[in-house]
Amino acid sequence: MAVRTETWEVLMARGVATVWVPVDDMDRAVRFYGSTLGLEVRSTSEDWSEIDAGGLMIGLNGREETAEHAPGGAVITFQPEGSIDDEVAHLQQEGVEFTGGISDHEWGRIAPFKDSEGNDLQFYGPPA
Numbered sequence: 001m002a003v004r005t006e007t008w009e010v011l012m013a014r015g016v017a018t019v020w021v022p023v024d025d026m027d028r029a030v031r032f033y034g035s036t037l038g039l040e041v042r043s044t045s046e047d048w049s050e051i052d053a054g055g056l057m058i059g060l061n062g063r064e065e066t067a068e069h070a071p072g073g074a075v076i077t078f079q080p081e082g083s084i085d086d087e088v089a090h091l092q093q094e095g096v097e098f099t100g101g102i103s104d105h106e107w108g109r110i111a112p113f114k115d116s117e118g119n120d121l122q123f124y125g126p127p128a
Contacts, residue, residue, distance in 0.1 A: 018050075018057040019076060023117040029060045032116035036094050037078070053078065075120040077110075084111050084125045 023029035026049060033051045034041040039058075042050040051058040058076065080087035084102055088111050092098065102111045105127075112122040 018059045020059045020061045021119050022063050023060045024063055026062050028116045077122050077124045080123045084109050084123050
């Protein structure tokens with residue numbers, strides 16, 4: 001009996017091209033990611049805008065008027081420029097609402113907040 005062997009080419013993702021974030025108000029979302037978070041706004045339009053988050057592209061995707069907000073979903077985690085405490089204080093002065101304060105874990109610290117469109121974001125810092 002002959003045994004047939006096959007070689008399979010394994011295809012894998014090479015990285016993340018863009019994270020799509022649904023938005024209701026494009027101008028408000030661009031201001032939040034550009035001015036409030038201080039990220040580089042690469043391009044803007046009514047339906048799609050691109051934000052460079054340190055080499056990771058965030059695509060702001062305009063929702064259709066009939067779209068409903070779905071609970072759950074992805075969370076974008078940012079590395080703060082300085083300490084998490086300083087960044088939280090700065091963004092609170094800008095009117096950003098933090099949904100749970102800063103929590104400490106053996107694997108690091110997180111501070112969850114919402115963007116201008118209600119999407120989940122957080123700061124992450126390594127353990128002290």
